[in-house]
């Protein structure tokens with residue numbers, strides 16, 4: 196078919212459609228065909244508006260998400276940021292990238308633009324977890340960002356992004372550790388979609404306040420932290436390695452145990468933390 200014939204054919208088809216549309220809209224209002232046509236046009240118009248709004252708002256959402264993350268990092272860093280803007284406070288914190296396999300810092304990529312979420316989707320930047328995937332993340336990014344808080348040149352806090360599956364959602368959090376690389380200083384979950392009032396308590400101040408002081412990694416370097424069902428007996432010998440379960444949300448609680456065990460283990464930050472801990476012991 197030549198280009199000219201094709202164009203004529205398209206024009207004919209469009210005018211045919213337009214004529215049918217006009218015929219439908221000339222039908223009486225109580226004709227079911229007209230009702231259907233109006234519903235269809237409305238659906239189409241609404242979906243165009245919703246899609247256009249979603250696309251146009253995406254950059255704003257990304258900026259807001261980046262800002263919210265900065266604010267969470269500053270919060271768990273435990274710095275005195277009185278009188279500082281969020282950007283000024285965030286600049287006090289060093290951001291580095293760690294090669295999870297070796298535990299070394301990586302210098303050939305920009306930690307400010309690196310996204311572990313994007314890396315996890317990229318087969319060249321992540322490793323498939325086909326057999327052992329306790330955190331339910333399917334692919335582990337080969338590199339992860341870490342945030343270091345120093346005071347007078349001394350390392351004070353190490354902040355690790357941690358994430359893994361809850362019951363309904365992937366829970367993204369930040370774990371602040373003491374310089375020994377084993378003891379929790381703070382924990383936050385800044386993104387999760389567990390049930391409000393049940394699993395969502397994972398992000399509640401009350402439950403998160405149980406974490407500071409917990410020893411997450413044993414002397415042998417293996418993660419030992421566990422969120423238990425019910426309450427931890429404070430006199431039990433392993434109480435420093437245990438956190439109370441969320442009531443009515445055992446599956447979300449188990450998700451936290453799993454993401455901690457994986458994130459702090461051999462396939463997670465384990466090699467990096469082992470180095471830190473060696474340096475700390477001196």
Ligand SMILES: Cc1cc2nc3c(=O)[nH]c(=O)nc-3n(C[C@H](O)[C@H](O)[C@H](O)COP(=O)(O)O)c2cc1C
Pocket residue numbers: 362363389390391393394395441442443444445446447448
């Ligand atoms: C509507 C609904 C929402 C639920 N949301 C959660 C949740 O977010 N996290 C969770 O662990 N359990 C949730 N559960 C409960 C789980 O199905 C399961 O019963 C619970 O984790 C067991 O905890 P328990 O042994 O402490 O009762 C939900 C249950 C229902 C009916």
